Amino acid sequence: xxxxxxxxxxxxxxxxxxxxxxxxxxxxxxxxxxxxxxxxxxxxxxxxxxxxxxxxxxxxxxxxxxxxxxxxxxxxxxxxxxxxxxxxxxxxxxxxxxxxxxxxxxxxxxxxxxxxxxxxxxxxxxxxxxxxxxxxxxxxxxxxxxxxxxxxxxxxxxxxxxxxxxxxxxxxxxxxxxxxxxxxxxxxxxxxxxxxxxxxxxxxxxxxxxxxxxxxxxxxxxxxxxxxxxxxxxxxxxxxxxxxxxxxxxxxxxxxxxxxxxxxxxxxxxxxxxxxxxxxxxxxxxxx
Numbered sequence: 001x002x003x004x005x006x007x008x009x010x011x012x013x014x015x016x017x018x019x020x021x022x023x024x025x026x027x028x029x030x031x032x033x034x035x036x037x038x039x040x041x042x043x044x045x046x047x048x049x050x051x052x053x054x055x056x057x058x059x060x061x062x063x064x065x066x067x068x069x070x071x072x073x074x075x076x077x078x079x080x081x082x083x084x085x086x087x088x089x090x091x092x093x094x095x096x097x098x099x100x101x102x103x104x105x106x107x108x109x110x111x112x113x114x115x116x117x118x119x120x121x122x123x124x125x126x127x128x129x130x131x132x133x134x135x136x137x138x139x140x141x142x143x144x145x146x147x148x149x150x151x152x153x154x155x156x157x158x159x160x161x162x163x164x165x166x167x168x169x170x171x172x173x174x175x176x177x178x179x180x181x182x183x184x185x186x187x188x189x190x191x192x193x194x195x196x197x198x199x200x201x202x203x204x205x206x207x208x209x210x211x212x213x214x215x216x217x218x219x220x221x222x223x224x225x226x227x228x229x230x231x232x233x234x235x236x237x238x239x240x241x242x243x244x245x246x247x248x249x250x251x252x253x254x255x256x257x258x259x260x261x262x263x264x265x266x267x268x269x270x271x272x273x274x275x276x277x278x279x280x281x282x283x284x285x286x287x288x
Contacts, residue, residue, distance in 0.1 A: 003027045004201075005062055007051070007097055008072030008118075016194045017070065022046055029062055031073075054096040056104035063104045068114035068201050073097035082250045114201050129184070133211070133264040175228050179241035181221030183258035186213040189275035189284065196263075199271050211263045216277050220258065223278060230282040 009030030228235030275281035
């Protein structure tokens with residue numbers, strides 16, 4: 001398996017994954033609605049191919065020869081407020097992408113060796129101190145419903161944007177807990193996200209759901225203190241929950257409510273994290 005097809009490859013995770021694969025000699029094909037515009041000055045081994053985000057038309061033949069597919073496509077959940085129109089667009093973008101991948105696999109004579117469907121820990125819904133593993137059930141809220149519809153989109157084959165806003169107040173020496181500060185944050189360094197994806201791609205026995213999160217989640221108040229230490233800024237000014245809800249509307253749940261998620265399956269199968277704890281992860285991110 002030396003060809004990897006990535007949908008949503010222009011995002012943070014997609015770009016990092018593509019770069020990591022290229023250095024190991026893989027052929028990387030990124031599907032894009034604007035392939036011609038994005039396809040200039042690319043590193044050797046990488047190319048963009050046109051797709052409509054809804055079907056296998058024009059790119060399905062690329063799945064042949066045992067290629068791996070990593071489906072990261074979908075509207076950015078944290079880009080702007082969740083109006084009803086916005087929520088519908090978020091859901092539909094993920095369902096259409098999953099349908100397109102499933103169609104390509106169904107049509108392929110030589111089926112891909114690996115298909116990875118990205119999801120989100122929002123599947124589990126808001127929780128307090130309960131540790132959530134891959135066996136934990138979902139709840140009934142918007143984020144969970146997205147994931148419950150998104151994940152099965154590639155079932156015939158067999159599975160972001162908040163961090164900059166959370167650290168922005170520290171640039172103005174106004175950092176501190178968000179809301180109560182008691183909500184859990186499950187996080188992962190981008191290097192470990194990519195390494196986790198590579199681990200699953202290289203493991204022929206991997207199937208089903210895997211949590212790609214650090215083994216050491218922490219509460220928001222502790223996260224804010226860690227950011228303050230690394231940035232050498234105070235972390236004592238709380239932002240009240242009502243102000244966050246006023247600013248972000250329903251999307252405020254992405255920072256005011258949390259989940260304490262454990263990567264149980266990854267750890268049992270021998271995956272080793274580069275940055276398991278938040279402070280070392282932040283130091284690495286802010287050093288770049």
